[in-house]
Amino acid sequence: xxxxxxxxxxxxxxxxxxxxxxxxxxxxxxxxxxxxxxxxxxxxxxxxxxxxxxxxxxxxxxxxxxxxxxxxxxxxxxxxxxxxxxxxxxxxxxxxxxxxxxxxxxxxxxxxxxxxxxxxxxxxxxxxxxxxxxxxxxxxxxxxxxxxxxxxxxxxxxxxxxxxxxxxxxxxxxxxxxxxxxxxxxxxxxxxxxxxxxxx
Numbered sequence: 220x221x222x223x224x225x226x227x228x229x230x231x232x233x234x235x236x237x238x239x240x241x242x243x244x245x246x247x248x249x250x251x252x253x254x255x256x257x258x259x260x261x262x263x264x265x266x267x268x269x270x271x272x273x274x275x276x277x278x279x280x281x282x283x284x285x286x287x288x289x290x291x292x293x294x295x296x297x298x299x300x301x302x303x304x305x306x307x308x309x310x311x312x313x314x315x316x317x318x319x320x321x322x323x324x325x326x327x328x329x330x331x332x333x334x335x336x337x338x339x340x341x342x343x344x345x346x347x348x349x350x351x352x353x354x355x356x357x358x359x360x361x362x363x364x365x366x367x368x369x370x371x372x373x374x375x376x377x378x379x380x381x382x383x384x385x386x387x388x389x390x391x392x393x394x395x396x397x398x399x400x401x402x403x404x405x406x407x408x409x410x411x412x413x414x415x416x417x418x419x
Contacts, residue, residue: 224416227301227408229253229261234318235308236267241339241378245369246306248386249337252397253304258405261304266317269293274323281326290324297328302408304400307338309347322354329358331415333407335400336366343368361407365399 231250235242246263253261270289277283285291308315322329334355338344345368352362369377373389376382386393 224409224412227259227405227412228299229259229302229304229404229408230264230297230300231261231304231306232318232321233263233265233267233306234321235306235315236317237308237315240308242306242308244377244386245337245339245367248390248393249304249306249367249397252394253401256401256405259302259401259408262300264296266321269296269321271317271321271324274320279323279326281330285324287324293321294325294328297325300332301412302332302404303329303334304404305334305336305351307336307344307347307351309338309340309342309344312346313350314344314347318351319354322358326358329355329360331359331361331411333361333363333404333411335363335404337369337397337400338366339369339374341370341374343370343374345370361411363400363403363407365396365403367393367396367400369393 231246233242233246250261250263253259271293272287272289276285280294336348336351338348348366355362373392376384376389377386
């Protein structure tokens with residue numbers, strides 16, 4: 220018996236909450252790329268809107284239900300999605316504290332779902348995205364091979380304190396990796412959706 224798989228629902232998560240963040244530029248660009256596709260439905264989730272406290276539960280919700288209302292709301296939100304795109308800033312060779320805390324505030328809702336990332340900074344957030352992949356493995360997630368890295372001269376071309384050019388200035392450099400990342404995300408989303416459906 221064949222399993223009919225619905226169009227994957229994807230959340231694009233902005234992983235920085237800093238007042239002067241640059242994250243909105245790559246987030247809106249990646250959202251635009253995802254919304255041009257007919258093989259996924261994508262929704263923007265901004266961590267600023269969830270007001271998550273620092274993790275202070277007895278344990279992960281994989282073992283004990285969370286008590287904090289904000290954490291429960293976050294978990295319920297994540298449960299609606301089949302995959303994720305993270306917008307990743309690199310702070311001191313790793314991802315932001317806000318994103319790490321958001322990852323820690325859920326567990327089962329991340330399980331057996333794929334993710335990709337768009338990162339930015341001097342080295343395109345390469346080190347932060349590698350840390351994200353390690354965390355994702357612990358969450359039983361599937362990382363795409365491809366990711367979008369806005370780094371080097373491309374980053375300094377569009378960063379406000381340097382070139383301050385619109386992201387469209389470097390778009391042609393980003394489109395191939397964005398397509399590859401989204402292609403892989405959809406493939407893995409459909410595969411894991413089918414597997415989860417069969418297991419259920």
